[in-house]
Each structure stands twice: as structure tokens, then as C-alpha cells.
Amino acid sequence: MAQQAMAQQDMSQTAEQSDAAAAAAAIAADIDAMSADRLADLPDAGAEELPVSAEAPEAPSGPEATTYLLIKELRSISRARSLRLQPEDVIVAVDGQPFQKDIDTFLDIMFECDPDNGVVLSIWRQGIVFNVIARGPLGCVLEHAKPEVSEKATADFADVVVEPQENYTTFEVLRDIFRNCIVLDTRLSPTAMIFPPIWCLQNRLWEVLVATFLVYGITLAVHWVLFIIAYVVLAIYFKKAHLVLRRSFAMMRGRHIWLVLAAKSELEAQRLCRKLDPKSVFVPDLVGPPVTDEPPKKRRRRRGK
The missing domain is CATH 2.30.42.10 (PDZ domain)
Known part of the structure; x- marks a missing residue:
């Protein structure tokens, strides 16, 4: 009897397992069917979106x-x-x-x-x-x-x-608080090497002029060979430092670099500066007098009756 009861119990467990497996298989089949339906719809959706993206207008250029x-x-x-x-x-x-x-x-x-x-x-x-x-x-x-x-x-x-670029020269314009401007040609002047004192006179470098004459006088008093050596050394120095000297002494006198221009001549550079600042004053002036403000009219004092 005990063996028959155990056999019946095993059979019932086997039946339950088979029923559970069948139910799981049915659920899996339903899931597969739903997935297949969704996949079947995807090509149509993709076919509808592709032409839209392909024919979409490009973003306007900014x-x-x-x-x-x-x-x-x-x-x-x-x-x-x-x-x-x-x-x-x-x-x-x-x-x-x-x-x-x-x-x-x-x-x-x-x-x-x-x-x-x-x-x-x-x-x-x-x-x-x-x-x-x-x-x-x-x-x-x-x-x-x-x-x-x-x-x-x-x-x-x-x-x-x-x-073309070879027709232009770089000019530096230095200006003070009173709008007094000087235009520096950045090119090397041959006078700075051949005869530095004349170059100092042309550019109003009085301190440099005095120092140059002192060097010439001292070396010439010692020996003429030493004078020639000093002359050559100063010529090389002025060749390398001509722009730095002009710029430094202009800044020492209260000016600052206002503009850096590429122009064909100093006249053209002054004209451009005058357009940017009609009240700018140049030394030497090649473009005529600047615009000046009219002096304020004096008011007459009214006398009481």
C-alpha cells in the first residue's frame, strides 16, 4: 500500500511539472508572437523616416x-x-x-x-x-x-x-595727452650709419647727439685709430637700435604708441591718423591744420536798471 501511495504521488508531481512546462511554453510563444509583430512593423516605420531625414533641408549657414x-x-x-x-x-x-x-x-x-x-x-x-x-x-x-x-x-x-605688400612700410604713431603726434618710419635710414650726428639732428635726439660727440671727442683725443673704432662701433649700434632710440625718447617725453599702420608714405599715414582723430597735431605737419574747437562765447554781464 505504501508503495502504491508513493507511486501515485510521483505521478501527480510529474503531471504538475508537465502542466507548468506547457504553461511556460505557451507564455513564451505569446511573447515571441508579440515580438514578431513589432519587428514586422519596424521596416515600415524606418521606410517612412528615412526619406524625411534624407530630404530634410540643411541647417542654414550661420x-x-x-x-x-x-x-x-x-x-x-x-x-x-x-x-x-x-x-x-x-x-x-x-x-x-x-x-x-x-x-x-x-x-x-x-x-x-x-x-x-x-x-x-x-x-x-x-x-x-x-x-x-x-x-x-x-x-x-x-x-x-x-x-x-x-x-x-x-x-x-x-x-x-x-x-602688394612690398609697397607698404610700417609706421608707428606716438601721441601725448595734448594729441601731439610724431610718425616713426620703421625703416633704417642710411644716415644713421653713415653720419649719426646728422641723423640725431633730424630726429631731435639731443641727448643722443651730445653723447655721440663726447665719444668722438674722447676717442679722438686719445688716438685717431681709437676714434675710427668708436665710429664703426657706433654706426653698428645705430643700425640695430635706431627704432628703439626714437621710440624710447618719444615715450620719455610723454608720448605713447597710439597706432601702428602700414602705409606707402608718411603723408598717407598722417591722413589716416587725421581721419581717426581730426584733432591730431603732427610735427612736421604734412596734412594741414587740425580741427579745432570754437572758443566758448563770453557772456555779457547784464547791468541792473
Whole structure:
């Protein structure tokens, strides 16, 4: 009897296991059927979305393709600051060609330019276009100008003719608080090497002139060979330091570097400066008297009746 009871119990357990397996198989079949239905719907959905994405219009090109580059910020030590560029200056052309490309392209041009010759950059500032010669990256933060600013720059640049770089010379303009300006030609004058005293007279370097005559007099009093050696040494010194001397003594007299321009002559440089500041005064003046403010009218004192 006990064996029959155990056999019946085993049979009931086997039946329960088979029923559970059948139920699990049925559930799995239902899940597979539902997955198949979903997969069957996917190709149609994909077929509907693909043409839409393929035919979707491209995003309109931003200001990178239609506007010039604008200087947003200057670093404390950078080539842009040495060239006396300012925030809000707009770079309208590179070597005479209007530049409306992206910032990376401009950086590549500046990194790859010849460090001896550089490139001519046309700068727009408050309606005035002038040129500078940059011999490497500017080292400033750039962004694209607003469309209305680019339109104004384009209109002002239309009348400007940019000549080949070899026709330009870099001029430094130093100005004091009274707007008295001097224009320094950065080219070497042969007079500075051949006869330094005359060069000092031309540039009003009185202290340098006195020091030069003292050196000549002392060496000549000792021996004429020593005088010749001193003459040659001073000629080499003036060749290397002619610009530093002029700039340093101008700054010692209260002036600071206001502009750095690429122009064909000192006359053209003064004209550009006069456009940027109509009240600027030059020594020597090649462009005529500056604009002056009218003196205030004196009020008459009314006498009492």
C-alpha cells in the first residue's frame, strides 16, 4: 500500500511539472508572437523616416559664412596688442582679399605666414579702413561680426585699394595727452650709419647727439685709430637700435604708441591718423591744420536798471 501511495504521488508531481512546462511554453510563444509583430512593423516605420531625414533641408549657414571676423578681446601680451588693435576692430581682408571664412581658416593663415614678410590685414574701425602687417598669430579672441556691422565694413572697404605688400612700410604713431603726434618710419635710414650726428639732428635726439660727440671727442683725443673704432662701433649700434632710440625718447617725453599702420608714405599715414582723430597735431605737419574747437562765447554781464 505504501508503495502504491508513493507511486501515485510521483505521478501527480510529474503531471504538475508537465502542466507548468506547457504553461511556460505557451507564455513564451505569446511573447515571441508579440515580438514578431513589432519587428514586422519596424521596416515600415524606418521606410517612412528615412526619406524625411534624407530630404530634410540643411541647417542654414550661420555668420561664419557671411560676416567678417571681429576682435572680441585682447590678451595682455600678444601681437594684436603690439599692433595697437582694439576690441571691436573688424578684419575685413587678408592681403587685399575680403575674408568671410571661419576662424580656423584665419588661424591657419596666420600660423603658416612668412615670419619675415607676414600678411597685410585690412582693419575696419569706426568707419575707417587701414592696413597693418602681421607676421604671425594675433593672439586675441575672435568672433564673427554682426551682419549690420559687416555691411558697413563692406561699404567702407569698397573704395579702398590694397596694393602688394612690398609697397607698404610700417609706421608707428606716438601721441601725448595734448594729441601731439610724431610718425616713426620703421625703416633704417642710411644716415644713421653713415653720419649719426646728422641723423640725431633730424630726429631731435639731443641727448643722443651730445653723447655721440663726447665719444668722438674722447676717442679722438686719445688716438685717431681709437676714434675710427668708436665710429664703426657706433654706426653698428645705430643700425640695430635706431627704432628703439626714437621710440624710447618719444615715450620719455610723454608720448605713447597710439597706432601702428602700414602705409606707402608718411603723408598717407598722417591722413589716416587725421581721419581717426581730426584733432591730431603732427610735427612736421604734412596734412594741414587740425580741427579745432570754437572758443566758448563770453557772456555779457547784464547791468541792473
